[in-house]
Amino acid sequence: MSTDKPKLRSAAWFGTTDKNGMMYRSWMKNQGIPEHEFQGKPIIGICNTWSELTPCNAHFRELAERVRRGVFEAGGYPVEFPVFSNGESNLRPTAMFTRNLASMDVEEAIRGNPIDAVVLMVGCDKTTPALLMGAASCDVPAIVVTGGPMLNGKHHGKDIGSGTAVWQLSEQVKAGTITLHEFLSAEQGMSRSAGTCNTMGTASTMACMAESLGVSLPHNAAIPAVDSRRKVLAHMSGMRIVEMALEGLTLSKILTKEAFENAIRTNAAIGGSTNAVIHLKAIAGRMGVQLDLEDWSRIGRGTPTIVDLMPSGRFLMEEFYYAGGLPAVLRRLGEAGLLPHPDALTANGKSLWENVKDAPNYNAEVIRPLDKPLIADGGICVLRGNLAPRGAVIKPSAATKELLQHRGRAVVFENLDDYKKRIVDPDLDVTKDSILVLKNCGPKGYPGMAEVGNMGLPPKLLEQGITDMVRISDARMSGTAYGTVVLHVAPEARAGGPLAVVQEGDWIELDSAGGRLHLEVSDEELKTRLAAWAAAQVPDPADASGYRNLYVERVLQADEGCDFDFLVGCRGAGVPKHSH
Structure with a gap:
């Protein structure tokens, strides 16, 4: 810890003897805070997404108390504050609809308050990217404390x-x-039990992304929510954030291009969720780091998936932690020369490799050797072609190998209601070789880009023992889901992408190895269809007002991270003008 007197943001509120300083301290003192707490101590925000409507995060009151103890012990003063908690399980139409809203809440709460550094209390899927996005736009010292996964x-x-x-x-x-x-x-x-999904779904994936990015302490990703070691980690994170505030270790020093490349490689090794593609792009955008779909192909492809967890494999997050957690995975990658940037800085002040070089692996069934992987090539596969000019993704580790190269006739659903109505029809013209196509479920089309891409198969095929088919949409899918599912088609149908004009019976070719998604329609025919589509469009009255209007008007496409266009970039944590 530096012996130099730190220059703290909070001093602009509490460090003066004028009228304003007197008022700020006086108002805070109505909580029973003694005078010495305002004398040069780092003020540490505890940004809490606790909510009983977000069951994955409903245990955060106690966890935040453990953070508070750590902050006090290290000589800081903790101030807990709530932000919008967008829980995946209850929130309609989808928690993704409010990820950007939550990030705005976080950003302005940090920038507008006397906070020198912040602990981000995250868990349920969208709370992790939302809080990191908001904090990144402020570029303050920040550390992630995840709530942890449920028991099996x-x-x-x-x-x-x-x-x-x-x-x-x-x-x-x-x-x-x-x-x-x-x-x-x-x-x-x-x-x-308390905690997030116990599979390698989006919550656990994003917890692993945070750890591999270096914005949490080692083992943060996998300790079960109800394990006492989760409380210890929260306490130690509270201590460490005080040091980070005094060191001036801001997010921009950790969230570098190198850190994101480490995370992409990690996502392949753990069989992580496709949602990480969108969230990492959004976080990078807030930090001013250029991250492209091609980075997922360049870094992720060819990486073996060595973590044997559902939905790709057999085990659950409990076994993952007991086997050694993410440090064991990172060590295995590093020893094989597969960790792109082992010297990347992390929140504890050490390099990523220093944190993991001695990490044990207690179970080679759960965290496999590189020569005995779950999937030989587990990287997210980026697809392009006339059906997805700006890209689409597929998760090979969750797909049926034989379907990764496939040509079939399209069975087309114009929207989710159309799908729900027709998929159960015994007369639906569909075979196991058909390709199910779902439109208008992208960022604008189903505001928020719901997790409906893993369409359930027609019951009449399920009854025949068919368990997988190729499915294509502009939607997302849950990280807990599986199947040969092409997602995030960009541009989406609602934005006039070619997906909008796919017709029943069109032939489509999926070539995952070649990164190709092709609609077998001539360029001239495609142009004619798109012109007719554009001429037939009428505004949706539901988009006319409220937050939905803002969302539909300003949201970016999937390949750009689905952030709002006006939120991209780092605006810093300069002290706002006072109003007194």
């Missing part, structure tokens, strides 16, 4: 994964292989 789900004496079990059991009900009673009986045991 239990059903009929077996481990089941939250989220993943829903998709599996739901399809089995439709196929008639289990009863509705058996489906519902899994409900209690699937989510049996």
